[in-house]
Amino acid sequence: MRIGELARRTGVSERSLRYYETQGLLRAERTPGGHRDYPEAAVDRVIRIQELYAAGLHSEKIRQLLPCMRDQDGGPSATATPRLVAELAAERDRIDRMIADLVRSRETLDEVIRAAGEAGGTVPPNAPLIRKDPHAPCDRGGTPATSRRSSRPT
Numbered sequence: 001m002r003i004g005e006l007a008r009r010t011g012v013s014e015r016s017l018r019y020y021e022t023q024g025l026l027r028a029e030r031t032p033g034g035h036r037d038y039p040e041a042a043v044d045r046v047i048r049i050q051e052l053y054a055a056g057l058h059s060e061k062i063r064q065l066l067p068c069m070r071d072q073d074g075g076p077s078a079t080a081t082p083r084l085v086a087e088l089a090a091e092r093d094r095i096d097r098m099i100a101d102l103v104r105s106r107e108t109l110d111e112v113i114r115a116a117g118e119a120g121g122t123v124p125p126n127a128p129l130i131r132k133d134p135h136a137p138c139d140r141g142g143t144p145a146t147s148r149r150s151s152r153p154t
Contacts, residue, residue, distance in 0.1 A: 003028075003036045010046040017046065023059040025049050025066060044071035056095050061087070 007014045020026040021036075026045055028036035048071050052062045065087070068080040076084070 001038050006038050006042055009043050012046055012050065020049055024063045025059065041071055057091060
């Protein structure tokens, strides 16, 4: 199949498919006219690549993992090793740390929102922030809020 059909069937841009090829993630034969010709299995391969990117893996790690995975279902291939399991577990741990960092950031933001709501009265949770002075802290009503910090712009 040609690159346009593979892009249509997978929802991935032609540019991304060419990138996958340069990264060694995807292979295509060439027609006598020089056009890429992908096998039917490329559809499953591209879907697998997308899933691995979505899991937070980078292209070099994906390139190392693909030979150890079946494209059809993502299961381990006959060449999967204990090393693959260890590397995937390490990636999962990295993602868990990122999630924990994001949760802490959200909790901090929740505290700031709560404090701002208490200082300025009731604030609807989705009210837009309006700033008359871009350097001054403000409330959702558009008036500068009082701050315990210096009034210098940051």
